Amino acid sequence: MANSGRHTRRxxxxxxxxxxxxxxxxxxxxxxxxxxxxxxxxGMLYGKMLFSPHAHxxxxxxxxxxxxxxxxxxxxxxxxxxxxxxxxxxVTPDQPLLAQETVRxxxxxxxxxAAESASVAEKALGLIRVDYQTLPGVYTAxxxxxxxxxxxxxxxxxxTHLKIRKGDLKKGIGECDILLEETFHTQRQEHVYxxxxxxxxxxxxxxxxxxxxxxxxxxxxxxxxxxxxxxxMNKVRIVQATTGGGFGGKEDVPSEICGFASLLAWKTHRPxxxxxxxxxxxxxxxxxxxxxxxxxxxxxxxxxxxxxxxEVLADVGAYATLSPVVMFRSTVHATGPYEIPHVKVDTYxxxxxxxxxxxxxxxxxxxVTFAHESMVDELAAKxxxxxxxIRLINGLRLGSQTATGQVLRESVGLEETIVKAxxxxxxxxxxxxxxxxxxxxxxxxxxxxxxxxxxxxxKGWPLDGSAAAVQVHQDGSVSVAIGGTEMGQGAQTVVxxxxxxxxxxxxxxxxxxxxxTSLVPDSGPTVASRTTVFSGNATLNAxxxxxxxxxELASELLAVAPEKxxxxxxxxxxxxxxxxxxxxxQHCYSRNINLGAEGWFVSPPCSxxxxxxxxxxxYVYGYxxxxxxxxxxxxxxxxxxxxxxxxxxxxxxxxxxGVSCQIEGGVVQGVGYALxxxxxxxxxxxxxxxxxxxxxxxxLDVPQVEPIIVEAISEKGPYGAKGLGEQPIIPTAAAVANAxxxxxxxxxxxxxxxxxxxxxxxxxxxxxx
Numbered sequence: 001m002a003n004s005g006r007h008t009r010r011x012x013x014x015x016x017x018x019x020x021x022x023x024x025x026x027x028x029x030x031x032x033x034x035x036x037x038x039x040x041x042x043g044m045l046y047g048k049m050l051f052s053p054h055a056h057x058x059x060x061x062x063x064x065x066x067x068x069x070x071x072x073x074x075x076x077x078x079x080x081x082x083x084x085x086x087x088x089x090x091v092t093p094d095q096p097l098l099a100q101e102t103v104r105x106x107x108x109x110x111x112x113x114a115a116e117s118a119s120v121a122e123k124a125l126g127l128i129r130v131d132y133q134t135l136p137g138v139y140t141a142x143x144x145x146x147x148x149x150x151x152x153x154x155x156x157x158x159x160t161h162l163k164i165r166k167g168d169l170k171k172g173i174g175e176c177d178i179l180l181e182e183t184f185h186t187q188r189q190e191h192v193y194x195x196x197x198x199x200x201x202x203x204x205x206x207x208x209x210x211x212x213x214x215x216x217x218x219x220x221x222x223x224x225x226x227x228x229x230x231x232x233m234n235k236v237r238i239v240q241a242t243t244g245g246g247f248g249g250k251e252d253v254p255s256e257i258c259g260f261a262s263l264l265a266w267k268t269h270r271p272x273x274x275x276x277x278x279x280x281x282x283x284x285x286x287x288x289x290x291x292x293x294x295x296x297x298x299x300x301x302x303x304x305x306x307x308x309x310x311e312v313l314a315d316v317g318a319y320a321t322l323s324p325v326v327m328f329r330s331t332v333h334a335t336g337p338y339e340i341p342h343v344k345v346d347t348y349x350x351x352x353x354x355x356x357x358x359x360x361x362x363x364x365x366x367x368v369t370f371a372h373e374s375m376v377d378e379l380a381a382k383x384x385x386x387x388x389x390i391r392l393i394n395g396l397r398l399g400s401q402t403a404t405g406q407v408l409r410e411s412v413g414l415e416e417t418i419v420k421a422x423x424x425x426x427x428x429x430x431x432x433x434x435x436x437x438x439x440x441x442x443x444x445x446x447x448x449x450x451x452x453x454x455x456x457x458x459k460g461w462p463l464d465g466s467a468a469a470v471q472v473h474q475d476g477s478v479s480v481a482i483g484g485t486e487m488g489q490g491a492q493t494v495v496x497x498x499x500x501x502x503x504x505x506x507x508x509x510x511x512x513x514x515x516x517t518s519l520v521p522d523s524g525p526t527v528a529s530r531t532t533v534f535s536g537n538a539t540l541n542a543x544x545x546x547x548x549x550x551x552e553l554a555s556e557l558l559a560v561a562p563e564k565x566x567x568x569x570x571x572x573x574x575x576x577x578x579x580x581x582x583x584x585x586q587h588c589y590s591r592n593i594n595l596g597a598e599g600w601f602v603s604p605p606c607s608x609x610x611x612x613x614x615x616x617x618x619y620v621y622g623y624x625x626x627x628x629x630x631x632x633x634x635x636x637x638x639x640x641x642x643x644x645x646x647x648x649x650x651x652x653x654x655x656x657x658g659v660s661c662q663i664e665g666g667v668v669q670g671v672g673y674a675l676x677x678x679x680x681x682x683x684x685x686x687x688x689x690x691x692x693x694x695x696x697x698x699x700l701d702v703p704q705v706e707p708i709i710v711e712a713i714s715e716k717g718p719y720g721a722k723g724l725g726e727q728p729i730i731p732t733a734a735a736v737a738n739a740x741x742x743x744x745x746x747x748x749x750x751x752x753x754x755x756x757x758x759x760x761x762x763x764x765x766x767x768x769x
Contacts (some may be wrong), residue, residue, distance in 0.1 A: 013501055013719075014500075014501060014504075014568070014569070015497045015498075015500050015501045015507060016497055016498060016501045016652070016654055016719045017652065017653060017654065017656065017719075018497075018655070018656070019655065019656050019657035020493060020497055020507065020655050020657065020658075021493075021657075022490055022492075022493045022658070023492055023493050023496055023507070023512070024242075024486065024492055024493070027242075028242070033242040034241065034242055035195055035198070035214065035241055035242050035243075035244060036198040036199060036200055036212055036213055036214050036241040036273070036275065037195075037198055037273075037275045039200055039212060039241070039273075041200070041202065041271045043270050043271060044200075044270065044271040044272070044273055045074055045114040045115060045116060045264065045268060045270050045271065045272045045273070046114070046115055046116070046117055046118040046120075046121050046272070046273055046274070047112060047113065047114050047121065047260060047261050047264045047272045047273065047274035048112070048113045048115075048118065048121035048122055048124070048125055048274070049109045049111075049112055049125075049260060049274075049280070049284075050109065050110050050111040050112070050113070050125045050128055050130075051106060051107055051108065051109060051110075051280075051283060051284075052099065052103035052105075052106055052107075052108040052109075052110055052130075052132075053106065053132075054103055054106065054132055054134055054684075055103075055104075055105055055106055055137045055139075055353040055354070055683065055684025055685065056102075056103065056104060056105075056134070056135040056136065056137035056150070056152075056353045056684065057102070057103050057132040057133060057134045057135055058101065058102055058132065058133040058135060059099060059100065059101055059102065059103065059110065059130060059131070059132060060131040060132065060133055061130070061131040062078050062110060062111060062128065062129070062130050062131075063128070063129040063130075063131075064076040064078065064111060064128050066127040066128075066129075067111075067113060067124040067125070067127040067128045070115075070120065070123065070124050070127060071120075072115045072116040072117065072120035073113060073114070073115045073120060073121070073124045074114045074115060074116070074267075074268045074270065075112075075113070075114045075264055075267040075268045076111060076112070076113050076124065076128070077098070077111065077112040077113075077114075077263050077264060077267055078098060078100075078110065078111050078112075079096065079097075079098040079099065079100035079110075080100070081263070081267065082097065082098065082228060082263065083228075083229055083230045083266065084226075084227055084228045084229050084230030084231070085227055085228065085230070086098060086100060086228070087227065087228075088224050088227070088228065088255055088256055088259055089319065089320060089321070090220055090224070090252045090255065090321065090322060091320055091321070091322055091323075091324050091325060092159070092319075092320035092324065094153055094319050094320050095319040095320070095321070095356075097109075097228055097256060097259050097260070097263075098110060098111070098112070102135075103132070104152055104153075104318035104319070104353055105317060105318035105353055105354060105355050105356065105684065106283065106355070106684060106685060106686060107283045107284045107355055107356075108318070109256075109260070109284075110130055111125075111128050111130075112260050112263060112264055113125055113128075113264075114264040114265075114267070114268050114270075114272050135150065136150040137150060137152075137352075137353035137683070137684050138150050138152065138157065138351075138352050138353055139352055139353060139354060139681070139682075139683055139684055140315065140352065141290075141292070141313045141314060141315040141316075141348070141349075141350040141352060142292070142313065143352075144157040144158075144315075144350040144351060144352050145157060145158060145313075145348070145350050152318060152351035152352060152353060153351055157350050157351045157352075158348065158349075158350055158351075159316050159320055159323060159324065159349040159350065159351055160316075160323065160324045160327050160347075160348070160349040161346065161347065161348050161349075162327055162328060162331040162345075162346075162347045162610075162613070163331070163344075163345060163346050163347070163611075163612075163613050164331060164332075164334070164343055164344065164345035164403050164404060164612070164613030164614075165343070165344060165611075165612045165613055165614075166340075166341070166342065166343040166344075166403055166404070166405060166612075166613070166614065167307075167341045167342035167343060168342055169307055169309060169342050169343070169344045171342060172298065172306045172307030172341060172342025173298055173306075173307050173309075173342075175298075175300070175306050175307075176298030176299060176300065176306050176307060177298075177299065177300050177301045178298060178299055178300075178301070178379065178382055178383065179296065179297070179298040180295075180296070180297055180298070180375060180378055180379060180382065181294070181295065181296040181297075182294070182295055182371075182374070182375065182378070182747075182749060183292060183293065183294040183295075183749065184292070184293045184294075184295070184370060184371040184374060184749045184750070185290075185291070185292050185293075185749065185750040185751070186288075186289075186290060186291045186293070186366075186367040186370060186750075186751045187288075187290055187677070187678045187679070187680075187751050187752060188287040188288055188289075188290050188355075188357070188678065188679035188680075188681070189287060189288035189360055189672075189673050189677050189678075189679060190249075190282060190285075190287055190288075190677065190679045190694055191245070191246070191247040191248060191249035191285070191287075191360060191361075192691070192694075192696050193244060193245030193246055193247055193249055193250065193487075194244040194245050195214055195243065195244025195245060196214075196275065196276040196277065196278055196280075196281040197213075197214055197215075197249075197250060197253060197254055197257050197276050197281055197284075197285065198213065198214045198241075198257070198273070198274065198275035198276060199211055199212070199213040199214070199215075199254065199257050199258040199260075199261040199262075199273070199274050200212045200213070200241075200261065200271060200272070200273045200274075201258065201261035201262040201264070201265035201271065201272050201273075201274075202265065202271045203265045203266060203269055203270070203271070206235075207231075207235060208231070208234075208235040208236065208237065209225060209229060209231065209235065209236050209237070209262050209265065209266065210237045210238075210239065211225060211236070211237070211238050211239070211258050211261065211262060212239050212240075212241050213238065213239075213240065213241060213254055213257070213258050214240075214241055214243045214244065214250060214254070215238070215240055215243065215250050215254040215258070215485065216243070216246040216248075216250040216251045216254070216485055216487055216525065216526045216527065217250075217251050217252070217254070217255075217485070217524075217525035217526055217527070218238040218239070218240055218483075218485065218515055218516070218517050219238075219483070219517060219522040219523060219524065219525070220251070220252060220254075220255050220525060221238045221254055221255045221258045222236050222237075222238045222517045222522075223255075224255035224256075224258070224259055225238070225255070225258055225259055225262045228259045228262070228263065229262060229263070229266055236262075236517075237516070237517055237518045238258070238516070238517045239514060239515070239516045239517075240485050240486075240514055240515040240516070241514075243485065243486065243487040243488070244487075244488065245487055245488050246485075246487040246488070246526075247360060247361040247669075248358065248359030248360045248361055248363065248527065249285050249286065249358075249359070249360065250487065251322065251358070251359040251525055251526075251527055252286070252321050252322055252358060252359065253284065253285045253286055253321075253358070256284070257274055257276065257284075260274055261273070261274040278690060278691060279689055279690050282679075282686070282688075282689060282690065282694065283355075283686060283689065286317070286321050286322075286355070286356045286357055286358025286359065286360075287317075287355055287356075287357055287358070287360065287679050288357065288360035288362075288366075288367075288673075289314045289315060289316065289323070289326060289330075289349075289357040289360075289364060289367065290314070290315045290357070291312060291313065291314045291315075291330070291367040291368075292312075292313045293310065293311070293312050293313075293334075293367065293368055293370075293371040294310070294311045295308065295309070295310055295371055295372065295375045296308070296309040296310075297309075297372075297375045297376075297379060299379050299383065299390075301383065302393075303379070303380070303383055303385050303389065303390045303393045303394070304393060304394065305338055305340050305376075305379070305390075305394045306340070306341060306342060307340065307341070307342040307343070308334075308335050308340050308342075308343050308344075308345075308372075308403075309343075309344045309345075310334045310335070310343075310344070310345045310346070310368075310371075310372075311345075311346050311347075311348075312327075312330050312331070312334060312345070312346070312347040312348065312367075312368060313348050313350065314326075314327060314330070314347070314348065314349045314350070314357065314364075314367075315350060315352050315354060315357060316349045316350060316351055316352070316356065316357050317351070317352055317354045317355050317356035317357045318351065318352070318353055318354065318355070318356050319351075319356045320349075320351075320356075321356045321357070321358035321359075322358045322359045323349045323356075323357060323358065324349070324459070325363075325456070325459050325460055326349075326357070326358070326359065326363055326364040327347050327349045327364060328364075328457065328458075328459040328608075328617075329363050329364040329365055329453070329457070330347055330364035330365065330367060330368050331345055331347040331613065332402075332403070332404055332453060332457070332608075332617045332618070333364075333365045333368055333369070333450075333451065333452070333453070334347070334368045334372065334403070335372065335402075335403040336368075336369065336372040336373065336376065336449065336450070336451070337395055337396045337414050337449050337450060337451035337621075337623060338372075338376075338391075338394040338395060338396065339394060339395075339396055339400040339401060339402075340394070340403060343403045345403065345613065353684045354681050354684060355679075355681065355686070359527060361666070361669060361725070361726050361729050362452075362726050362729050362730045363527070363528065363726060365450070365452055365726070365730050366670070366673060366729055366730050366731075366732075366733060369448065369450050369730050369731055369733075369734050370733045370734045370737065370751060372734075373447075373448040373449065373450075373731065373734030373735070373737075373738065374734060374737055374738065374741075374747065374749065376390060376391065376394075377446070377447075377738045377741065378747065386431075387446075387447050387738065388418060388422050388427060388447055391418055391447065391449050391625075392415065392418055392419075395414045395415055395418065395449065396408060396412055396414050396451065396621075396623070397412050397414065397415055398410070398412050400412070402617070403613075404608065404613055404614055404615055404616070404617045405614040405615065406615065406616045406617060406618075408621070410620065410714065410715055411620055411621075411649075411651060411712045411713060411714040411715070411722065412621070412623065412649075412712060413623050413649025413710045413711070413712030414449065414451065414623035414625070414649065416647075416649065416710045416712070417449070417623055417624050417625040417647035417648060417649055417708070417710050418447075418449060418625045418647075420625075420647045420708050420710060421447070421625040421626065421627050421645045421646070421647040421708060422447075422625075422627070424645045424647070424706055424708055425445070425627045425629070425643070425645040425706075427445065427447075427627065430445050430629070431445055435742070435743055437631070440633060440634045440635045441631060441632065441633055441634065442631070442632050442634060442743040442744060443629065443630065443631050443632075443642075443743055444629070444630050444632065444739040444740060444741070444742030444743025444744070445627065445628070445629055445739055445742050446627065446628050446630070446734075446735045446736060446737065446738025446739030446740070446741065446742055447625065447626070447627045447628075447735060447738060448625070448626050448627075448628075448731035448732070448734035448735035448738060449623075449624070449625045449731060450623065450624050450625075450727065450730040450731040451621045451622065451623050451624075452529065452621060452622045452623075452624075452723075452726055452727050452730060453528075453617060453618025453620075453621050454528065454529050454530060454533060454618060454619070454620050454621065454622055454714075454722050454723040455528055455530050455533070455534075455603045455606075455618055455619055455620075455723075456524065456525075456527075456528050456530065456603070457528075457606050457608075457617050457618040458606035458607050458608035458615060458616070458617050458618075459608065460524075460528070461603060461605065461606050463524040463525065464524055464530070464534075464602060464603035465522075465523065465524060465534075465600060465601065465602040465603070466482075466483050466484065466523040466524055466530070466534035466535055466537070466538045466600070466601050466602075467482075467483050467520040467521045467522075467523045467538050467598060467599065467600050468480060468481065468482045468483070468520060468535060468538035468539040468541070468542050468598070468599040468600075469481040469519055469520050469542065469596070469597075469598050469599075470499070470539060470542040470543055470546060470596065470597055470598075470599065471595065471596040472503075472546055472550075472585060472588075472595035472596070473585075473595075474585065474586070474589050475582070475585075476505075476509065476581055476582035476585045477509050477510075477511065478499060478503065478505065478509055478510050478511065479511050479513055480495060480496070480499055480510060480511065480512050480513065480539055480542075481512075481513045481515075481516065481519040481520050482495055482512065482513075482515065482520065482523070482531075482535040482538065482539060483515065483520045483521070483522070483523020483524070483534075483535060483538070484515065484523060484526045484530075484531035484534065484535035485515045485526040485531075486512075486515070487526070489531070489658075489662065489725050490655060490658040490661070490662070491526075491531045491532065491535065492512040493655055493658060494532050494536065494654040494655050494658065494721075495512055495532075495535055495536055495539055496510040496512050497654055497655060498536050498539060498540060498654060498718055498719065499539055499540075499543060501719070502540055502543045502544070502547070502567070503543060503547065503567050503581070504566070504567030504568040504569060504570065504571070504572075504581065505567075505570060505581065506570065520598070521598075521600075523535070523538070528723070528726070529622065529722075529723025529724055529725045529726045529727065530723055531723070531725075532654060532717075532718070532721050532722075532723055532724070533601075533714075533716070533717050533718060533721060533722065533723055534601050534603075536654075536717075536718035536719075536721065537599075537601035537716075537717075537718045538599040538600055538601045539599055539718075540599065540718055541599030541600060541601060542597040542598055542599030543597070543599070544599075545597035545599070546595050546596070546597050547567065549588065549593050549594065549595070550572070550584055550585075550588060550593075550595070551565055551572075553584065553587055553588055553591065553593060554572045554579060554584055557579060557584070557587065558572075558574065558575065558577040558578075558579060559575075559577075560574040560575035560577055561574075561575075567581070570582075572584055603619055604619040604716060605619075606618060606619055619716060620651075620714050620716060620717070620722055621722075622648065622649055622650060622651075622722050622723060622724060622727050623648070623649040623710075623712075624646065624647060624648040624649065624727050624728070624730070624731060625646075625647050625731070626644055626645065626646045626647070626667070626670075626731045626732055626735045627644070627645045627735060628641055628643070628644050628703075628732070628735035628736045628738070628739040629641070629642045629643040629644075629703075629739060630642060630736060630739040630740055630743060631743070632740060632743045632744055632758070633755075634744070634762055635759075636755055636759060637754075637755035637756060637757070637758035637759030637760075637761075637762060638755045639675055639736070639740060639753065639755070639758065641671050641674075641675070641701070641703040641736055641739075642703055642704065643703050643704040643705075643706070644667045644671075644703050644704070644705050644706070644732065644735065645706045645708065646663045646666075646667055646705060646706065646707055646708065646728060646732075647708035647709075647710055648663055648707070648708070648709065648710060648724065648727050648728060649710040649711070649712045649722070650709060650710070650711065650721065650722055650723075650724045650727075651711060651712060651713055651714040651717045651720050651721045651722030652711055652713055652714075652717065652719045652720035652721045652722075653709045653711060653721075654718075654719065654721050656709055659707070659709055659724060660707040660709070662724050662725060662728060663705065663707035663724075663728045664705045664707060664728075665728070666726075666727065666728020666729040666730075666732070667703070667705045667728055667729070667732050668697055668701075668702050668705075669697075669729045669732075670728070670729045670730075670731070670732020670733055670736075671697055671701060671702070671703065671732060671736065672696050672697045672701075673729070673732070673733045673751065673752065674732060674733035674736040674737065674751060674752060674753060675701075675736065675752050675753055675754065676695045676696065676697060676701070676752055676754070677694065677695060677696060677752060678694075678695075678751075678752050678754075679694060733751060736753070737751075737753060740753060740758070744758075744762065744765075745765070746758065746761045746762060746765060748761060
């Protein structure tokens, strides 16, 4: 039974909207939580992968004989041994699990080893001999789309081209009083989840395979492993272990790692554990897309933006992974949270011989946000207008039409986020202050606004359903199995809060089970800020079915009309009468009334015309505004982010404490993206192979963050909630860049804004002066 998403909201909610301690916190901080690396099984083997050293090469032959003869080695597998199909691509079938004829990047895997210890497996890798014939490669998207460029795949280097056509661009340009054009460049960003990807594959006696893994999307893994092993999906069970972060990096890549482990387990008939080292994880996992984004944007003297012509060029790397849907988000969000009548967007994704680009928090939106928010600030500067004011003039509101022609009919909290962020940071007073705080130090203030489609949207709608299975036990406790995963974002806690609220119980009566493909139907991926909405609605749908059965019996027992009964404080009350929840459960069981149910929620339909880019791209959007305060050392180019005020519209905040934590974490990642992080490659070779060379923020880099929660209620959300997980990282880099410009007068158009680049720009500015 599908859930519409609407749910009765009590005037005084006991748990929803309250700051609640996370239900998984104690097990994690005490060390009782079991990650996949903590699990040891008798007879378990250890798996390792052999990477290609070349970015592009033909495999002439592989000799595994010496490795196979090493004591302690149980199996060596190459592509020829795969019992099913050697294909693991999630969106586009372009990626073999094991390279067979050609390697296309330095993380391509050509062989697997299972041995009695990790050290023996590592030694065996060194005994495998691969005869390569190197091939010419392409290493930038621009180069890939040039004439006569080497081909990464035989079909050509252009993976995808998406477009938006709205209004009349020529007319819009003609009506503008000011027209600006600029190109922006963004870099690869690594997820740096605290726990690397890992899997434990266990062959069962009936020929099935059970896999325990550190994963975001168990149903992706189930399909991928079944495909590779040549098994029906009912013979592959995926269970999520406690997972130490994901940020998109554990969306599709775990299908590969679980595929490796399952192949070795299939071959040896023994459990095989594969835990990636940090260096292996960095080499194999996908990254945020590097992009070049060119904007032409025009406005009237009064600050109304009339037109935007945008070209996005993304390096997707050697394989598509999730690039087609990432590019869809970049396209839909390219104009930012503004109503612009005349729009032309062209987004291109090109194959290269670099590490694949894929899902990363924000999913293609932080890149274009850096560009469009820099452009909006530039327009404001040229028009001598306050940057906040130009955003208020153009910002989306109820009744506005997005670049895809979607009319916004509910839950648009952008203006409130702008106003609240402005007030909280004391914008006007600080803008009026002297920026000089010494002979060589300057302070600046920068704003950035964003919007983000909740759910998979029009491109992912066929996967945009989610299930939950709920059981009320004889003692009145409740078990909930959901299809979404917990990876540190607090999903289990908010689902437990909603379940407890619905049934009028305390939080300790609710248990959220580990996500398991054998417990619920395919619920799509845990991405796109969709878990609170989708798993929450599915859980409420199941509970309402159970609640109806319980209400009918309570009505009979109490002689009170069903509509007058309320579940509250562990009781069912109405008409001056009551019965305890536990007593009612006992009565239900004594009459063989089923207190188990399966719930389902599916996204409202979305649309997107491939030729015009018009349609309702997402069913609802989240909105946000961040204001960054920075201090710049003019002599060294060093930037310190002092404070970020971050106002985000989340619909109903189910757990305000969790919302604040999400905002704080997203801002810190955004500061890293703005100033520090850069996964570098030169001619297909990784230059930042470990955390000694890939720089991330430390505690000394973390600014003061002031989270502000805005609640523009969503009709389709559980208790009015929308998603939040991805929002907070999206506007940060642009806010920091705009603050640097405010402090120095220098517009930096390439991320990250490191001290060397900023110092060079400052020296150039001085030369010109």
